[in-house]
Amino acid sequence: MxxxxxxxxxxxxxxxxxxxxxxxxxxxxxxxxxxxxxxxxxxxxxLANYEKIFTDPTWYMGYVNSLIYVSINTVLSVAVALPAAYAFSRYRFMGDKHLFFWLLTNRMAPAAVFALPFFQLYSAVGLFDTHLAVALAHTLFNVPLAVWILEGFMSGVPKQLDETAYVDGYSFPRFFVRIFLPTIAAGIGVACFFCFMFSWVELLLGKTLTAVAAKPIAATMTRTASSSGYELGLLAAAGSLTIIPGAFVIYFVRNYIARGFALGRV
Amino acid sequence: MNKTINQKAWFFVLPVIALVAFNAIIPLMTVVNYSVQETFGDNTFFWAGVIWFEDILHSERFHDSLMRQLTFTFTILLIEIPLGVIIALAMPRKGFWVPVCLILMSLPLLIPWNVVGAMWNIFALPDIGMLGRMINSLGIDYNFTRQIGDAWFTLILMDVWHWTSLVVLLAYAGLVSIPDAYYQAAKIDGAGSWAIFRFIQLPKMKRVLTIAVLLRFMDSFNIYTEPFVLTGGGPGNSTTLLSIDLVKIALGQFDLGPAAAMSLIYFLVILLLSWVFYTLMMRDEEQ
Known part of the structure; x- marks a missing residue:
């Protein structure tokens, strides 16, 4: 063997x-x-297929739109998940276990169930066809995941660290930013990776919540595939290009992925 | 870790609650609202009670989709979890090849789902696809757009291709967290590789594997884009999984009442099964 x-x-x-x-x-x-x-x-x-994509704004703007809402989503998800994960890992409070499970249930929600209500909700608040709408919608499944991952990492950090810092006269915000965050940098990296991943690959909500201005590349591909016959070469080129951002992100977190999972709970 | 009781911790959780509540509770209420009303298409709604729920629960169509969904989910779990563990066991533990393996294996996870579907579609097409050509040249009559069995084979192969890496990553993370001392002790005791697997590696991987099962279960139950792009639910209705059926009813036929009722039942099924997994997992953790 x-x-x-x-x-x-x-x-x-x-x-x-x-x-x-x-x-x-x-x-x-x-x-x-x-x-x-x-x-x-x-x-x-x-190279004609790639040439078309890089010269036609309806094509390349798809990539820009996707990257914009994925970045907003990643920052937003991890930012709100950090304090929550800290609370879950350090304190016991009323309803904490139920709350944690309720958060997880949102990770289970099928996007197909939410597509239509999301469309109505985001139209009603005037966010339809904006990057923010997609980014917010994707927090539905990314925030629970980020909380879950970060909570695992934070539980791996001994509580003595917090206590020592308070004895040394650190205030809570200063301790959190200067000491705690650097300690769990690997966890933040892994959480960012997963948020990026799930937001980048999702299509159904991204497509439902956009029309023109914030249309993601994945939606551009499905539209073009049906409107101009079935231009396989073009479709293949667009598909190949969608692999690149993901490959970049993996490269940056490659050392964290294995070690990170091991340290944390996930 | 023993945690202190502190009700002020709620303040830390508030931003998450606000964000998720906006995204989850309002839309869910919309769905509940539709599920108990009847409309004749002129934007007026009537109270309909639970007729949609009864309709869905008695409809053959829903039963068929649910059965297909369960078959799909349990098949891919049975393949992906053992396969992922085997690959993780065979992977090198240190050295130059570790990051190379990890990066290459993560690639399928980061490809947008419709691209995965489109990629497998052109890969498996019997006339111009590499896989279709290969299988046909072996003398097997393969055409996933026409034959039900072939469509299922392609669908499951695609999912194995797409998601086994997640199991590998999780299992591998569990494996590298085992200290060398455990292996040395096993060596002294003269344990064979099966005994090492059974009594050291498997228990250490248990936690990450439960997470892998949970994640794979939830995601495969929600799967929509890949099968939709690959087969469009066909041939006939043979690969119409729950999500595909739901979108057909909701956005295709615009039958909001039945679609909403089906959404809620669908969500409840996932919730129930996940809750079972979750409590089993948490019970183990507390022991």
Missing amino acids: KRSSWLIPTIYILFLLLPIYWLVSMSFKSTNEILGSFTLWPQDFT
Whole structure:
């Protein structure tokens, strides 16, 4: 088992990369080549699909919109989750366990259930088709997750740290920002990673809450796929580009992911 | 850790409550409101009582979607959890390859769900897709847009592709948290690799694995975008899972009453099952 164990992850990773390879290779093909013949790699290599995306604002603004609301969502979710997680990890208070479970239930809420009421709610408060609307809507499932992850990390920090700081004359806000936050930096990294991830990949709510001004890239893709026939090359190029921000984020938190989970409860 | 009782801790939780309440309670009330009313489309509503709930609970269509949903969820759990553990066990514990493995394995998790669906669609198409071509060249008649079995095979393969990495990451995190001393002790006792797995690794992974099961359960029960893009619920209705059916009723036919009633039942099913998982998990933790 020991000697040949590298084989299992290798086969698994190959399995993971195969569809991605197919997508990327398709993005360098012309639509004619995709539909006309079966080729394992692009026979006549073209950048036309990418050119279209980078010159047409309805395309590239989709990426900008997505990145804007994902960033707002990540900052917002982690910011409100931090004090709450601290309360859950340090204190016992009335209804704390019920509250924690109630928060988790929101993580279970199917987006399909909320799509229509969200549309009505955000139209009523005048936020429809803004980045803020999508960012707020995504806090529904990201805040509970962030609280859950951060609570795990904070419970791993001994309480003596808090007490020592108070003895040393730190006020609570100063202790929280100067000492506590740096201690759980890994946890914040992991929480940000998950918030980014779930907000970036979600489509149903993002699509329902936007029309033009804040339309996410995922929604642009579905619209274009249906309106201009089925331009597979273009679709593949747009899809390939959506992998890049995620890959960046993973690269930055790569050391935290494994160690981070282990330290924390998640 | 022993916690101090402090009711002022509520102030720390307030921002979260305000935000989630705005997002959860108001829309949920809207749904409840629709679920007990009847409309003839002119924006006037009548009290309808519980007829929608009765309709849904007795409708064949809902039963079928629910059965498909349960089949899907339990199949992927049965595949992804053991597979994830096996891969995590085989992964290197330190060195250059660890971050490489982690980054490559996390890739599917960060691809937008509709892209995952579209990617698998073009990957599995029998005429121009790599997977479809490969299977057909083996002499098997494969066409996921026409045959029910093939559609299910593709759907489950896609989900395994998409989410097994989450289980791997969680299981791996549990594994690296085991101190070396445990393994040395096992070695002295002459424990084989099965005994090490059964009595050291599995108990240490229990907590992260419960989380993995819980997350995978919730997310697979809510799955919408990937199967919708991959198969559109077809062929026929064979891959119409609960969410797809719900969106069809709510946004396609605009039957708000039945859709709202179905939403609530749907939500209650998830809630109930998750509560069971959650209490089991918490009970273990307190022991």
